Amino acid sequence: MNYKKENHPTDNCANIEVALDIIVGKWKPVILFHLLNNEKLRFSELQRAIPEISKKMLTTQLRELEYHDIIDRKVYAQVPPKVEYSLSEYGTGLIPVLLSMRKWGLSHIKHLEQLYGNTN
Amino acid sequence: MNYKKENHPTDNCANIEVALDIIVGKWKPVILFHLLNNEKLRFSELQRAIPEISKKMLTTQLRELEYHDIIDRKVYAQVPPKVEYSLSEYGTGLIPVLLSMRKWGLSHIKHLEQLYGNTN
DNA sequence: CAGTATCCGATCGGATACTG
């Protein structure tokens, strides 16, 4: 429990930013939660699940997640093409982080409502 | 900060994005870790601690954190002005989330090095 | 089906100058 010694903030923030780069990107958490709930999803299924996202964004976000080994991309050699995305084994290590963020975010919504009232 | 959030089928992700909006912003985690380690910091002390950040960015990030009740801003009525920032009591609830993100980020750096080699 | 390529307006964020 003593973070004091190791806490050289300039070093630490680099780490958390690495985490953020993967998790953030406006659509990454959404994609990850879908893959968390569904095991495998095709490109078009992700598109349907997240209608607001554009093809371009979906593609780039998936590529980044793949580069970071968070998701697997399986291409079937057939016509028409079929590509399945799934959480990688390494990617499952991210789940608890995502869950704790979601939990905090959920309670924070209520906190903001208490502070400023429910604005919708 | 983008507060417009239509409640689509993907409700769960909205929560995590709320969390992200607070934590993200390129500089927020850095600021928060400094305040986590230091109890109170003046505006100029934060500037010195994070030399790469501009006044403008520091100001807006602090304002957003304040709006979300994560930090307290205490203004001393004196000349020259003195303003102290500190983690709010509510803001301490964010600490475990930040720590888990940092922990994951740290290990992920190593994972990337294993995958692609140490490029620096 | 699963993308890529291109255009382009919107937003971000740095640099600089100014202020109570």
Place this chain on the structure above:
DNA sequence: CAGTATCCGATCGGATACTG
């Protein structure tokens, strides 16, 4: 000291058209 105000280039991300 702790900010604001302005300008402006860089980046983001949507819309649209095209492709193996």
